[in-house]
Amino acid sequence: MNALSIHNLCKTYSNGLEALKGIDLEVKQGDFFALLGANGAGKSTAIGIISSLVNATSGTVKIFGYDVKMQRDLAKSCLGLVPQEINFNQFDTAKNIVLNQAGYYGIPRKIALQRMEICLKQVDLWDKRDTMSRRLSGGMKRRVMIARAMVHAPKLLILDEPTAGVDIEIRRSMWEMMKEVNTQGTTIILTTHYLEEAESLCRNIAIIDSGKIIEHSDMASLLTRLHVDYFILNLVQPVLNPILNGYEVKQISSKILEIGVPKERDLNDLFTQLSAANIHVVSMKNKSNRLEQLFINLIDNKNVRES
């Protein structure tokens, strides 16, 4: 069964901006799905329509088979949303924010209290439950929003840039938590600008650009389309324009090289050639994340085709 089905979804704002130009999207139940796109690509509009915060111009959206327009309440009860921006009452406590959300979903107070405790413990905020939310750190505020979105145990959880502005330690712990939630059966749709996050967490992916879906496939097959991996090598001694057969070489500085390694070549051969040329490597790292490279390629290709 599809957790989310979008068909021919269009949105034109009153100022004439065509944010979505007839997108189709399907997310399977239990999936961890990445919805990627540059700023202004249409991600937030799509999420806004799915979560009933934005009125669609045309098209249909179904959540677990329930039409968000025709079967509004049933569709909404399946959905949990962690929005991009902090949108809770900053003068309320974390406890009340989560508790009230449970109430809005019709959960009786007694059960809501139990669920609130579970969710705040899950995001490691139980000790801060009585703290006024405006006194919480940025990472804690994001975790309050995650707890709030999970309090009614949604079958579909949409996380709109949940780790934006969060330090790496908290981000990693949030990844673990998201994985756990997904393992327990919740379908997750993630939008993020940290592409390594999408690559390490998500199994399927859609890329949206200028209101259109330009890629919709599984992560593994998408990544196999990347033909060249780029590495940055830091050298012991300066070199000048070395020639390495079968590899793209770009001199960044006298002691730093950028090497393009085609998929069919292996790194052992590269190091054999480097040793033969008496080039000693201190350290090596990926120039960019693989998905990031692919994302840039896809956007560039589309722009070239359009121009």
Place this chain on the structure above:
Amino acid sequence: MSVFNAFNTIVRKEIYRFIRIWPQTLLPPAITTALYFLIFGKLIGDRIGTIHGTIYMDYIVPGIILMSVITHSYANVVSSFYSTKFQRNIEELLVAPVPNWVILTGYISGGIFRGVLVGIVVAVISLFFTPLTIQNPLMAIGVVLLTSTLFALAGFINAILAESFDDISIIPNFVLTPLSYLGGVFYSVDMLPLIWQHISLGNPILYMVNAFRFSVLGVSDVDISLAFLMTCGFIALLVLFSLWLLHRGTGIKT
């Protein structure tokens, strides 16, 4: 799972909000009305004498109570709902399966609760100046509930349509306060020149103030059944308009 739990949550949140900030919500009307009773009722009232056979202090008490109910039921909903919109935590309600009528009744109940509570506070303050006896308690409760409902609805619509904090102060300052003062709180319309008596009859607050005064003192400048009819009619209109705005998502959805 039921909509009653959602309604209960909104009402509980609304009541908690204004109780938490009681120095801003409950204390000022107590001080302001105490000054009204002292200055208008005692110092000036003693020189005015009686109106419709009632001493001036007693005559103004119902009007001042109802004026406080009007102001605070309106203020509660307009400030709360606009803040919810401004901070974008209205999205908490919009993503949840809360029917529009539950959102409306939840916020309106909060407004009614504050209006009634302030009315009780003002009534208690008035007891320090004059012994208050209510001739028809049932009617008095009815008038207070209907009036607070009407003005809570008006506050709700103002909050939905407001685009800035300035927009939520225009109606109270330029419409509500003048209409309240000209609604016969401090005088009987019979005391006005004939032309102003006719103009005053177009002021809905005049009917509510007089209906409440009738329930407390047994005197009124207007027909009481007309006052009830008008109030109920306005409530029905504003309920429909509010639900239509919510359905369209005016001011709350993109």
